[in-house]
Amino acid sequence: MEGMTFERVRAFLDRTYAARKWLLSLDVLAAAPPIVSALQEHGASSCFCIGGSRGTGPLPDPAYAMGAVDLGIVAGDIMSGIRLSLAALADLSPEIVAQVDAFDPTGEARVLGTIFDDGRDVAQRKKFGARPGAWQLLEDKTVIDDLWDRAGVARAPARVVPASEIELVAAGAAVDRGEGTVWSGDSSEGFNGGATYVRWVRSSAEAQEAAAFFARHCQRVRVMSFLEGIPCSIHGFVFADYVVALRPCEMVVLRKPGGSRFHYARAASFWDPSPGDRDEMRTAARRVGEHLRTSLGYRGAFTIDGVMSRDGFLPTELNPRLGAALMVMTRGVPLSMLLLNAAIVEGVEVDFDPRELETELLAHMDAHRAGGGTAIVAQAPPETRSASLSWTRDRFEVSEGDDADAKAHFGSSPAGGYVMVDLVPERTAVGPSVAPRIAAALACLDAHWQLGLGALVPAKDVRRQATG
Numbered sequence: 001m002e003g004m005t006f007e008r009v010r011a012f013l014d015r016t017y018a019a020r021k022w023l024l025s026l027d028v029l030a031a032a033p034p035i036v037s038a039l040q041e042h043g044a045s046s047c048f049c050i051g052g053s054r055g056t057g058p059l060p061d062p063a064y065a066m067g068a069v070d071l072g073i074v075a076g077d078i079m080s081g082i083r084l085s086l087a088a089l090a091d092l093s094p095e096i097v098a099q100v101d102a103f104d105p106t107g108e109a110r111v112l113g114t115i116f117d118d119g120r121d122v123a124q125r126k127k128f129g130a131r132p133g134a135w136q137l138l139e140d141k142t143v144i145d146d147l148w149d150r151a152g153v154a155r156a157p158a159r160v161v162p163a164s165e166i167e168l169v170a171a172g173a174a175v176d177r178g179e180g181t182v183w184s185g186d187s188s189e190g191f192n193g194g195a196t197y198v199r200w201v202r203s204s205a206e207a208q209e210a211a212a213f214f215a216r217h218c219q220r221v222r223v224m225s226f227l228e229g230i231p232c233s234i235h236g237f238v239f240a241d242y243v244v245a246l247r248p249c250e251m252v253v254l255r256k257p258g259g260s261r262f263h264y265a266r267a268a269s270f271w272d273p274s275p276g277d278r279d280e281m282r283t284a285a286r287r288v289g290e291h292l293r294t295s296l297g298y299r300g301a302f303t304i305d306g307v308m309s310r311d312g313f314l315p316t317e318l319n320p321r322l323g324a325a326l327m328v329m330t331r332g333v334p335l336s337m338l339l340l341n342a343a344i345v346e347g348v349e350v351d352f353d354p355r356e357l358e359t360e361l362l363a364h365m366d367a368h369r370a371g372g373g374t375a376i377v378a379q380a381p382p383e384t385r386s387a388s389l390s391w392t393r394d395r396f397e398v399s400e401g402d403d404a405d406a407k408a409h410f411g412s413s414p415a416g417g418y419v420m421v422d423l424v425p426e427r428t429a430v431g432p433s434v435a436p437r438i439a440a441a442l443a444c445l446d447a448h449w450q451l452g453l454g455a456l457v458p459a460k461d462v463r464r465q466a467t468g
Contacts, residue, residue: 009357024049052082073085163220182223186222193264242355244361265374330365
């Protein structure tokens with residue numbers, strides 16, 4: 001049954017979004033349907049959608065979404081696709097602006113962007129919930145260690161150095177604990193994520209290759225000792241008088257044998273750390289949220305990404321925005337976290353208790369698990385393909401039955417083919433890491449659809465092994 005605070009928040013969103021036209025400014029149009037549905041539920045009069053590319057999945061119902069414009073962005077990788085989409089959305093052609101003007105002749109529509117939006121106007125209309133530039137700067141992987149220290153959050157030793165091979169190698173030698181080092185590039189080229197600008201360096205050849213990459217794309221690089229363990233995140237939500245701290249979520253980050261790159265494969269909430277480690281992560285979120293509020297006047301969601309290592313949780317980066325993991329953890333919640341976050345960032349005064357919202361969100365997240373994995377491949381299929389997978393003898397097989405353990409789809413993205421796997425919650429164990437299952441699912445699909453992915457290896461749960 002829906003909680004009382006959820007009902008109050010829904011009423012808050014009704015008052016915020018009703019009786020207004022909304023322009024959705026997205027990297028892919030396929031991300032629009034749940035946002036469009038939420039706007040419709042909360043009484044918005046109509047909406048118009050513009051996306052950098054179409055993406056994989058259905059488009060919004062044209063009976064309510066008055067337009068769905070695909071800008072046709074093509075990119076070499078997902079991060080480039082995001083940046084190119086943001087630039088194109090901020091500089092629309094006169095023809096597309098004319099379509100928006102026909103939808104909104106008075107110019108009163110507000111714009112909703114994606115979770116990583118940079119706040120630029122679209123078709124001369126303001127973003128609702130645009131993040132100040134000072135908040136966005138915290139996305140840079142090379143500036144965050146000082147924040148951990150000021151917030152009182154333990155971290156692994158790291159050094160930030162210019163993107164030159166000599167200095168990178170020297171920094172690596174200083175912090176390497178025997179398993180190599182992780183190099184993370186700055187935001188010189190704009191927003192980056194999904195491990196695109198991250199390398200695991202264990203040899204002189206990998207150091208030379210990584211240094212050449214960073215010299216082309218970055219000015220500074222953060223060098224940190226490699227942390228074996230489960231990649232994971234913790235979300236916080238900053239209100240005027242309280243920081244909501246949610247539950248941990250596994251980040252499915254797989255390794256590519258024989259190389260220095262990681263494969264970021266999305267998030268899943270089936271994994272549970274120990275109660276003590278969960279409390280430690282939630283405490284870190286509260287400390288960081290309080291620091292962000294007092295130092296920057298921060299409001300809304302943020303994510304701390306890190307690793308559940310042998311020594312407990314150690315952070316690696318801060319995402320000053322909604323994270324993909326939160327969208328996974330809140331599936332089935334009768335609230336749009338994107339709409340709620342935009343309203344909080346915009347400064348709309350709330351009339352509900354964030355503490356009670358935290359309690360209801362935690363109860364839902366613990367009771368309802370979700371998640372899966374993704375991959376980008378060179379070629380997209382002519383049309384979207386689907387497959388059901390069954391777990392048999394520690395591996396996945398493509399099946400025809402209705403009792404699937406996972407569902408998969410293969411479609412398009414700005415950077416090529418897009419593979420998506422969702423684990424069936426009722427048939428997935430709660431507690432252990434699901435990275436081995438995601439790696440197995442992608443291996444099965446690699447063979448079935450000839451994707452060219454190659455081997456992917458999950459992280460080791462060394463914390464669980466060490467603590468029993």
